[in-house]
Amino acid sequence: MKFTSLLCHTILLFVHTCFAGKTQQQSKNNETVVEINHKCIKSEYIIKTSGELAAISSCSILSGSVCIENFNSDTLYLGQIQEIHGDLIVKNSSQIIKMEAPDLSFVEGKLELNTLNSLTYISFPKLETVDALQWEVLPILTFVDLEAGIKNINSVTMADTSLTGFGGFNTETLRTLNINNNRFLEKIESTVSKITGDLLIAANADNVHVSLPNLTTVTTLTIKDTESINMENLQVVGKSADFSHNSFQKLDLSHLRSLGDTLSIIKNKNLNEVKLEKLTEVSGGLIIIDNHDLNNLDFFISLKSVGGATEFQGDIQSNHFSKLKVIKGSAILKSSNKGFDCADWMKNEVGKVVRGGKVECGSGKSNTTEILLVDEDGKSVQGGTVINDNKETGSRSGFTKQKSGATTSKLSRKMTTLISIYIIGFLIQLI
Known part of the structure; x- marks a missing residue:
């Protein structure tokens, strides 16, 4: 009898647990267990009307992703929602002007806002944790309230907005930081110390x-x-670094030690000072082109190796490498400055360190460009001159080849062998 009573009691508890309209889930801190109403649990919520949104806005915790598209109201209000265990996506809703989430502090997935052409105001005053912030095509967005400051985030993409400042992100590590095409954005600030992917x-x-x-x-x-x-505290770039079309006067990378690929400094119209005193290795190429006020390329004082080609163009007065041991590619320099000495540069700066490429130099001092081909052992195998009909590109019509001693010797041996074979053949015919 007692067993039967106990069994019935157990069954009743089971039924109550299953059908009482609630379930249990750990909160964001993984310490407390809270009960969630069944209406707040779904793999995905597709929201198109303010009524559908109101039906879930009383949930303090939502389990599942929320996708709001073609929304029919000018205000999107998330009510009492504190946590979303999934993504929050709002897109293709031209009527939305204002978006408010007064209690939202946690989004497990991404917070995506995309193609909201009328959105001007966003308020997430308590938001601290989100995996990825992806805001794109918000052309008149001008105000964002992130009062608490986002402390836990992995990726930020912000493109095509009217924001004037970027901040409110207090994190040490990011996967991606991509800020582009925000035509009124005048200030970008972040305390991030490590970006494991792309910074754009x-x-x-x-x-x-x-x-x-x-x-x-x-x-x-x-x-x-x-x-x-x-x-100024940047130390390592895992792949490439590109600084192009900027208007700053100074590029301070005084703590940078190595690059895993190519370093490009191109068309920075006001740049006149570069600090790279600790850079020892560039695993790819080294490209410095058309920086109008950057005349002295003498800032590679610790550079020992370049894994690709080097190419320098502009009004270059001097270029010295005090510790450079190897360039595993070509070395090209084109200077419009009449005082630049190509012969000295080819002989004393790069001629002895190039391996398996060409050394090419032209300057305003001469109407020709000197070219020297170098094998992988650093030996000159061919040289010549290009007449610069066009100072930018040069004309190859005036190129004259100069065979090195080793190459000439090989040709002489081949010619001797051919003559010997011919004579022997002629004598055999006579016999």
């Missing part, structure tokens, strides 16, 4: 100031169209 800042306001004072490590780096940049 480009096509924002012409006078944008970028401050990343704690950044030490990044995989791929692209900085374009900026007025000032603070990355």
